[in-house]
Amino acid sequence: MKDIIRQLVETTGPSGYENEVRAVVQKMLKGQVDSMKVDALGNLITRKGQKGQDGLTIMLSAHLDEIGIIATHIDERGFVRFTSVGGVHPRNAVGGRVRFLKTGQVGVIGMEPNQSATSVHGLDKMYIDMGASRRADVKVSVGDVAAFDRPFEDLGQRLVSKAMDDRIGVAILVETMKQLKATPHEVVGVFSTQEEVGIRGATTAAYGVDPDLGIALDVTLTGDTPQAATMEVALGNGPAIKVKDSGMISDPRVVAWMEAGAKRARLPYQLEVLSGGTTDARGIQMARAGVPVGCLSIPCRYVHTPSEMVDYGDVQNSVKLLLALLSKPVKLA
Amino acid sequence: MPMEDTKTLLKEMISVAGLSGHEAPIRQILERAWQPLTDELHTGRLGSLHARKHGLGKGPRPSLALVTHMDAIGLIVTKVNEAGLLHLDQIGGIDARVLPGQLVTIHTRTGDLPGLVVLPAAHTLPDDAASSAPTLPNLRVDTGLRPAAARRQIQVGDLVSFASQPLELDGDLLAGHSLDNRACVAVAHETLRLLQSRKHSWDVWAIATVQEEATLFGALTSGYALRPTLAVVIDVTFAKSPGTPGHKTYDLNKGPTLDWGSNTHPKLLAELQTLARKLEIPFQDAVYAGGHSGTDAHFMQVAGEGIPTAILSIPLRYMHTPVELIQMKDIERAGRLLAEFITALDDTFMDKLQLDDAANGEAQS
Numbered sequence A: 001m002k003d004i005i006r007q008l009v010e011t012t013g014p015s016g017y018e019n020e021v022r023a024v025v026q027k028m029l030k031g032q033v034d035s036m037k038v039d040a041l042g043n044l045i046t047r048k049g050q051k052g053q054d055g056l057t058i059m060l061s062a063h064l065d066e067i068g069i070i071a072t073h074i075d076e077r078g079f080v081r082f083t084s085v086g087g088v089h090p091r092n093a094v095g096g097r098v099r100f101l102k103t104g105q106v107g108v109i110g111m112e113p114n115q116s117a118t119s120v121h122g123l124d125k126m127y128i129d130m131g132a133s134r135r136a137d138v139k140v141s142v143g144d145v146a147a148f149d150r151p152f153e154d155l156g157q158r159l160v161s162k163a164m165d166d167r168i169g170v171a172i173l174v175e176t177m178k179q180l181k182a183t184p185h186e187v188v189g190v191f192s193t194q195e196e197v198g199i200r201g202a203t204t205a206a207y208g209v210d211p212d213l214g215i216a217l218d219v220t221l222t223g224d225t226p227q228a229a230t231m232e233v234a235l236g237n238g239p240a241i242k243v244k245d246s247g248m249i250s251d252p253r254v255v256a257w258m259e260a261g262a263k264r265a266r267l268p269y270q271l272e273v274l275s276g277g278t279t280d281a282r283g284i285q286m287a288r289a290g291v292p293v294g295c296l297s298i299p300c301r302y303v304h305t306p307s308e309m310v311d312y313g314d315v316q317n318s319v320k321l322l323l324a325l326l327s328k329p330v331k332l333a
Numbered sequence B: 001m002p003m004e005d006t007k008t009l010l011k012e013m014i015s016v017a018g019l020s021g022h023e024a025p026i027r028q029i030l031e032r033a034w035q036p037l038t039d040e041l042h043t044g045r046l047g048s049l050h051a052r053k054h055g056l057g058k059g060p061r062p063s064l065a066l067v068t069h070m071d072a073i074g075l076i077v078t079k080v081n082e083a084g085l086l087h088l089d090q091i092g093g094i095d096a097r098v099l100p101g102q103l104v105t106i107h108t109r110t111g112d113l114p115g116l117v118v119l120p121a122a123h124t125l126p127d128d129a130a131s132s133a134p135t136l137p138n139l140r141v142d143t144g145l146r147p148a149a150a151r152r153q154i155q156v157g158d159l160v161s162f163a164s165q166p167l168e169l170d171g172d173l174l175a176g177h178s179l180d181n182r183a184c185v186a187v188a189h190e191t192l193r194l195l196q197s198r199k200h201s202w203d204v205w206a207i208a209t210v211q212e213e214a215t216l217f218g219a220l221t222s223g224y225a226l227r228p229t230l231a232v233v234i235d236v237t238f239a240k241s242p243g244t245p246g247h248k249t250y251d252l253n254k255g256p257t258l259d260w261g262s263n264t265h266p267k268l269l270a271e272l273q274t275l276a277r278k279l280e281i282p283f284q285d286a287v288y289a290g291g292h293s294g295t296d297a298h299f300m301q302v303a304g305e306g307i308p309t310a311i312l313s314i315p316l317r318y319m320h321t322p323v324e325l326i327q328m329k330d331i332e333r334a335g336r337l338l339a340e341f342i343t344a345l346d347d348t349f350m351d352k353l354q355l356d357d358a359a360n361g362e363a364q365s
Helices: A002-009 A019-029 A164-179 A200-209 A252-264 A280-285 A312-326 B003-013 B024-037 B147-153 B179-195 B217-226 B266-279 B328-344 B349-353
Strands: A035-038 A044-048 A057-063 A068-074 A079-085 A097-100 A106-111 A126-129 A145-148 A158-161 A186-192 A213-220 A240-245 A270-273 A293-301 A308-311 B040-043 B049-053 B063-069 B074-080 B086-091 B103-108 B111-118 B140-142 B159-162 B167-169 B173-176 B203-209 B230-238 B257-260 B284-287 B309-316 B324-327
Touching (some): A057 A164, A057 A200, A164 A293, A186 A200, A200 A280, A213 A240, A213 A312, A252 A312, A293 A312, B003 B024, B003 B173, B024 B040, B049 B179, B173 B179, B179 B328, B203 B217, B266 B349
Antiparallel strands (some): A068 A079, A097 A106, B040 B049
8 A cells, every 4th residue: 555655645736636546546546446527616516326225325524735835026146936725834844845737846945044043034025046046947927836745655554645635535535436346335536635725625525426425535644743732633543533613513323324334343542632634524514415434544753745655554544444444334333 | 481492501501521623512402402492303413403493484494593602612621731730722702811710610521621821920920911901921820739640530622611600680681601791592393482472484494504604514514405595693792891892782672683794694683674664673774894804704605606694693792701691681671673574574585685776677777
């Protein structure tokens, strides 16, 4: 599975520009699912299984997009000014490298002089240096998007890269759709767009799919680093079953079903309350007359930096848990 | 005294939890209370309660929805620490300044436990914490359990609710937790109660929504599912208390407020005002800022193809604390106004809400 993860995280796809990532997923799932289509907002909607007598339409959602930047101005000397696409924190940007989607070119992020060694400027006082000495040599136009550029590192049990948020969820969904054999459900695997800019893809995908049950697959924060904010989730303790985040309250019936499934399959899991941030589950829950939802979270350190870290065991256990859950009829208490 | 029924129900409602996303306890009370007052009752996909009282008109009848959220703010366990004390996050917006010393109930998988909200000793807190109002990250819940027992019985994600009991004060005042918004659920109940002895041609939906304090998704999804012709959202507003600014607060015991703003259909509001004046039911004018009423009306208005919506509010002191306080008389007045309004709805009522002035023949003049 590490090859799948490497391929996904090393592809560039900021919100709204998910084409290349989507093409990678389409290739991975070719011949592995019953159907695949791309909807109006670019969501890749894959289906497997028939809704039997005890079955439901279950939507799983992992977002294709990653945070990135968009060029706003190029000056005479070729320095590119930019703003963020999704939640890019200035302190994670300085010294970073970005790769432009259109040309594949890399630039480095510099910052206007700052007397303080402990604070950073906002993004408006940063620029991208493309290594050019004049504007004519820069092949970047206003509106071009780029994502952070950082290679995949396999540390053994732990994996590090940019865009683990949420390519790790994408990898888990790809693997789940591939391995899923007998299911009483119609399983709809949605690879959604524009999550980082307001859960826009999953919201419309859920309206279109009209599922009976929804589960988002996304990363969550951890409390297992020095002086971390209080949170019991830790890397390596298993996938996290979300109870609540700041934009969504999981349906208690879905939480109970997921926990029971993990216990039955003897898989490790953690319960998660996340104080800041939300996922595609929010978009699914609000669709039409409402959808019972939950979220399977992959614990991840350093979220929204170019070095997001996950535990490989958590990743493998996520696939196992999803397969266990999807292979049996669902009775929501 | 018939209003006593409603008061009894309200006291029962503010004696249970039913935090946002976990409304089963309050929904069960309302199922029992509304079943005899309505013709149909079912639970929506996210848990909102939908109760319909049929009108006398020929079908398909238009409908007016009374939209009141039944969920309450509260706390949720984020960690059980080495000492067995609980760390907390909020469900909805809690005013953390009033939390230290409160009695709470921890709802565990194996049953309810009592607990106390405690503020750790000043020397264990960040430097500035001792001299300022406490914030949630610095508060703990002590259950008295030994660490091992606490860790065995209590899990991350367990809910924590206020344990304060209803308190009746002189002058028909009622205090307690969750009066936001169960005082307004009581208004819907009072309206249904009054309608039992009246003839009305429209259908009435009493909708007790979920998740208002967190996401407003109850109103959004019930609006989509039921598509009422009109909606009146009933929620609480800020009442005057010592030291509050006069231009941001309303009087207790001077009737409900009828609220202006962009979630409000101006002509529906005008009809409510006109009727209240005609019946000499006191009400207060209120305006909400910023285009967002902060109520279920925000999403009810844009559910489906759009629903003309008005907002009626009950003034309440000490919002989002365990000692919220209301005047029962305001509930009675609101219930009477809504019952009269529903009784007066007829086949031509929707013509009065026409926003297209050209269709009204006014633009040509």
